[in-house]
Amino acid sequence: MAGLVTTFGAGAMTNSIGEIRNADFLFVIGSNTSEAHPIIAMEMKRAVRRGATMVVADPRKIWMSTIAEKHLQLRPGTDVWFLNSLAHVICEEGLADEDFIAKNTEGFEAVRETVRRYTPEEAEKVTGIPAEDIRWTAREYATTEKAGIYYTLGITEHTHGTDNVYALANLVLMTGHLGKPSSGMNPLRGQNNVQGANDAGATPIFYPGYQRVDDPAVQAKYEKSWGVKLSPEPGLNLNIMMKEVGKSIKGLFVMGEDVVLSEPNCMELEKGMNAAEFIVVQEPFLNQTTRFADVVFPSSVFAEKEGVFTNSERRVQRVRKAVDPPGHAREDWRILIDMANASGARWAFESAADVYDELARDADKFSGISHARLDATVSLPKTGLQWPCPTPEHPGTTFLHEEGILRGKGLFQAVEYRPSAELPDETYGLLLSTGRTLYHYNSATQTRRETGLDAKQSEAWIEIHPRDAKKRGIEDRDMVEVTTRRGSVRARALYSRQVQPRCIWMPLHFAEARANLVTNDAGDPVTDTAEYKVCAAEVTKVEESAAGVGLYPGSFYGVDAPA
Numbered sequence: 244m245a246g247l248v249t250t251f252g253a254g255a256m257t258n259s260i261g262e263i264r265n266a267d268f269l270f271v272i273g274s275n276t277s278e279a280h281p282i283i284a285m286e287m288k289r290a291v292r293r294g295a296t297m298v299v300a301d302p303r304k305i306w307m308s309t310i311a312e313k314h315l316q317l318r319p320g321t322d323v324w325f326l327n328s329l330a331h332v333i334c335e336e337g338l339a340d341e342d343f344i345a346k347n348t349e350g351f352e353a354v355r356e357t358v359r360r361y362t363p364e365e366a367e368k369v370t371g372i373p374a375e376d377i378r379w380t381a382r383e384y385a386t387t388e389k390a391g392i393y394y395t396l397g398i399t400e401h402t403h404g405t406d407n408v409y410a411l412a413n414l415v416l417m418t419g420h421l422g423k424p425s426s427g428m429n430p431l432r433g434q435n436n437v438q439g440a441n442d443a444g445a446t447p448i449f450y451p452g453y454q455r456v457d458d459p460a461v462q463a464k465y466e467k468s469w470g471v472k473l474s475p476e477p478g479l480n481l482n483i484m485m486k487e488v489g490k491s492i493k494g495l496f497v498m499g500e501d502v503v504l505s506e507p508n509c510m511e512l513e514k515g516m517n518a519a520e521f522i523v524v525q526e527p528f529l530n531q532t533t534r535f536a537d538v539v540f541p542s543s544v545f546a547e548k549e550g551v552f553t554n555s556e557r558r559v560q561r562v563r564k565a566v567d568p569p570g571h572a573r574e575d576w577r578i579l580i581d582m583a584n585a586s587g588a589r590w591a592f593e594s595a596a597d598v599y600d601e602l603a604r605d606a607d608k609f610s611g612i613s614h615a616r617l618d619a620t621v622s623l624p625k626t627g628l629q630w631p632c633p634t635p636e637h638p639g640t641t642f643l644h645e646e647g648i649l650r651g652k653g654l655f656q657a658v659e660y661r662p663s664a665e666l667p668d669e670t671y672g673l674l675l676s677t678g679r680t681l682y683h684y685n686s687a688t689q690t691r692r693e694t695g696l697d698a699k700q701s702e703a704w705i706e707i708h709p710r711d712a713k714k715r716g717i718e719d720r721d722m723v724e725v726t727t728r729r730g731s732v733r734a735r736a737l738y739s740r741q742v743q744p745r746c747i748w749m750p751l752h753f754a755e756a757r758a759n760l761v762t763n764d765a766g767d768p769v770t771d772t773a774e775y776k777v778c779a780a781e782v783t784k785v786e787e788s789a790a791g792v793g794l795y796p797g798s799f800y801g802v803d804a805p806a
């Protein structure tokens with residue numbers, strides 16, 4: 244199991260972005276690729292233009308669904324049903340790659356047994372996807388050699404997010420779509436360098452390079468290397484930490500996250516922040532979270548510093564300083580080193596390159612990578628090196644698992660459907676989902692400071708199906724209040740057929756209408772990732788206030804035109 248779990252645990256693409264254009268079947272699930280990953284979407288468009296078949300599984304009509312052979316518009320939160328029914332068809336119709344399964348995997352029988360019950364006809368009742376479309380998708384996926392899966396938050400931001408990922412991995416393993424070009428299992432990472440942050444050990448369970456904190460040999464290695472005693476206990480996951488702020492967590496050092504905007508059920512977090520004893524925020528901009536800070540360290544943005552970024556395909560690339568940080572702002576690493584040394588450490592790093600060298604020294608995956616090597620091997624358009632890259636001579640790794648599933652075996656995981664934590668009922672009759680748009684970036688601290696982007700989308704909105712709106716006496720563009728068990732926000736209602744009836748959708752970007760005042764902080768049992776994608780909500784019309792009348796956010800292809 245070692246290989247697959249390391250890869251899936253690392254959450255990196257098994258394959259590379261450049262391979263997408265040569266894929267013959269693209270299975271895009273829970274990813275609004277053209278808005279959230281436009282460069283990767285370009286590769287997908289290129290594949291489709293070449294003749295590849297694309298299937299989009301998404302509750303909303305998104306731009307990608309307009310070029311897909313089929314749009315499987317499932318009900319939010321029903322992916323395990325859908326994916327198990329694909330596995331059902333693959334098993335029943337003898338499409339599984341028995342040879343690959345025997346050589347490379349363990350645990351297939353349990354999955355075969357579990358999915359027996361997940362017939363396409365039953366799946367249709369739960370997911371809303373026609374049984375025939377399920378059969379067709381299963382056959383196309385299983386019988387196409389170059390078939391890749393691409394997924395993002397529509398899969399992970401659920402209380403059954405881990406089950407969704409396992410159900411996808413089962414499909415990859417049973418069809419043997421692994422260790423080959425243009426195939427595999429490809430989570431598209433979110434923030435710039437979120438991959439690099441994970442690689443560097445910014446997670447509660449790993450040291451750099453996905454070496455487990457509870458492995459005594461690893462612990463001993465780092466105690467020697469860093470010269471300090473280390474704990475073998477995994478740390479807390481983000482969602483759990485946020486619930487402990489002001490309770491067992493008395494002090495908080497926040498760097499590069501606008502927590503009171505982006506964490507679920509954020510009013511509870513605000514209470515915790517008010518009860519905390521000391522809060523430091525290291526930020527290039529004043530944001531919602533700096534309101535709670537005792538100290539703000541002004542830091543710099545990407546163009547103001549040296550370093551490396553690692554993207555979703557494990558490619559470590561150099562970033563170079565273009566301008567000096569303004570005023571008192573400084574590079575993050577310099578601030579952290581000063582903090583460490585003021586606390587009694589003796590860190591002597593003189594450059595970002597020194598910091599990277601220390602990381603690479605103890606983590607095999609990157610030991611062949613250094614700023615010096617990256618600087619010496621610039622060959623456009625393919626810059627950087629893809630890990631694993633264990634030695635200075637190693638060329639880097641384009642796709643993983645070429646020689647079988649590394650040293651271990653891919654472990655199947657039988658998963659059963661569990662409904663989302665909170666579903667619509669008589670009081671809260673609508674299903675609310677949240678996400679992002681092309682024009683703004685997460686907390687929008689950066690994009691709302693840019694006049695062009697702000698002109699495109701200057702105020703918050705919710706998308707509601709005209710039928711649901713009319714039932715509630717809501718006209719297109721009326722101001723409404725969205726209420727859940729946790730709180731309420733005001734935003735403009737837009738009639739939209741992008742969303743299904745009985746579903747509403749809103750972006751997370753707007754500080755004055757924080758989606759996270761209403762989202763559910765129930766977490767996945769394994770990762771604690773919150774259920775941002777499903778909660779129960781109700782919508783009522785409110786009087787237009789004098790302020791806050793902004794521009795219509797626009798639509799890219801007209802499906803959300805007023806009825």
Ligand SMILES: Nc1nc2c(c(=O)[nH]1)N[C@H]1C(S)=C(S)[C@@H](COP(=O)(O)OP(=O)(O)OC[C@H]3O[C@@H](n4cnc5c(=O)[nH]c(N)nc54)[C@H](O)[C@@H]3O)O[C@H]1N2
Nearest residue numbers: 273274275279319320395396397433434678679681684685
């Ligand atoms: N322009 C822009 N780009 C960004 C960002 C940004 O804020 N703005 N943020 C970056 C970050 S941090 C991230 S993590 C990525 C996220 O990238 P995405 O995950 O693509 O972004 P989301 O808007 O969350 O969209 C998730 C998709 O999943 C669908 N979905 C919702 N619920 C379900 C479900 O139950 N099942 C299925 N199958 N699908 C579902 C939604 O309809 C949507 O199309 O984007 C990154 N790129």
Ligand SMILES: Nc1nc2c(c(=O)[nH]1)N[C@H]1C(S)=C(S)[C@@H](COP(=O)(O)OP(=O)(O)OC[C@H]3O[C@@H](n4cnc5c(=O)[nH]c(N)nc54)[C@H](O)[C@@H]3O)O[C@H]1N2
Nearest residue numbers: 499500501505525530542544677678685686688751758775
């Ligand atoms: N409702 C809902 N909520 C969500 C999501 C959702 O889909 N729905 N998605 C979730 C996801 S996937 C994510 S990733 C989060 C994102 O949420 P956040 O991480 O809070 O959002 P960002 O805007 O990416 O960045 C946070 C801060 O980093 C600062 N920053 C930028 N560059 C630097 C730098 O170089 N150094 C330092 N120190 N700071 C910097 C920015 O100014 C900003 O204030 O939101 C999550 N919240």
Ligand SMILES: [Mo]
Nearest residue numbers: 432433434437
């Ligand atoms: Mo993200």
